[in-house]
Amino acid sequence: MSAFRLSHAFGGAVRDARLKKGFSQERLAERAGLHPTYVGMIERGARNATLDVAARLADALDIPLPKLISISLKRRLREKLGLGPTEQAQLDRRRRELRSWYRIEKKRVGAETLYVFLGERPKPAESTGISLRKRAAILGAAHGRCQMCGRTVEAHGITLVVDHKIPRDWGGTNEDENLWPICEECNAGKKAHFSSLDRSLMRRVMGHKSVHVRIGELLKASRGKAVTSDLIALVAGQDDWKKRTRELRYLGWRIDVGRKKLASGRVRSAYTLRRFTDWPPDPSGWIRRYELDRAKRNQP
Ligand SMILES: [Zn+2]
DSSP: OOTTSHHHHHHHHHHHHHHHHTOOHHHHHHHHTOOHHHHHHHHHTSSOOOHHHHHHHHHHTTOOHHHHHHHHHHHHHHHHHTOOTTOHHHHHHHHHHHTTTEEEEEEEETTEEEEEEEEEOSSOOGGGOOOHHHHHHHHHHTTTBOTTTOOBHHHHOOOEEEEESSOGGGTOOSSGGGEEEEEHHHHHHHHHHHTTSOHHHHHHHHTOSOHHHHHHHHHHHTTTSOEEHHHHHHHHTSTTHHHHHHHGGGGTOEEEEEEEEOTTSOEEEEEEEEEOOOOOSSHHHHHHHHHHHHHHHTOO
């Protein structure tokens, strides 16, 4: 018999509720009109209670049946995940992860939240299709350090999450190179900026091979708003993003550089677009030629 069966979790829930009430098995059996041996078997998960028996036990324990079942489902999930009863926060996180593999509907029944299992997804949901193993590996390799602001779990009490560098709806993948561990504050700041931008525009922009176009269109989409350096670096996807951003000025663009304090308390340089021009054909080529010409002009 599997320890993860619902009957096993139900038995545990019945036993907990009975002990809370201070009832003996005999007392509970008497109240429910069942045989004590039968109640013992249900508590051990050795027997599968019928719905009628479950209702009688719930009545005898003064618990609404939906609540007793809800407790059992949560308990089974905890058992499955090897979590202690106090690890509800972890359980909630795990349950969110389960949604990428299973269709689970959340329902309010009176004061209770129930989770209805609707079945397995044909393939993992795209939004969070990162396996637990991969997630754990990425978090483990971070050694507690946020890759965006550099703060650590130990010194700053941050919580790390696995984030897509380029968001999924901009065409970012679940590949390792697009995933990194960052703290919740950095993640929230990044989300706040990125989610304010036009998704379909950014999806097109991110597919552009010219790094100048990627940076430039990010600044255009954020027009009048300061874009912090870490976000530009992500969109550029290269270490030379600072030089690439400066080069946009060759095209007649005006970009103000200032500083911006992040939610994490860190300060970043921030770029605000004030003026831009139409892209020439092959913008990166145009900029390269402009630089070469300028170098020639400056030669004695
Ligand atoms: Zn951070």
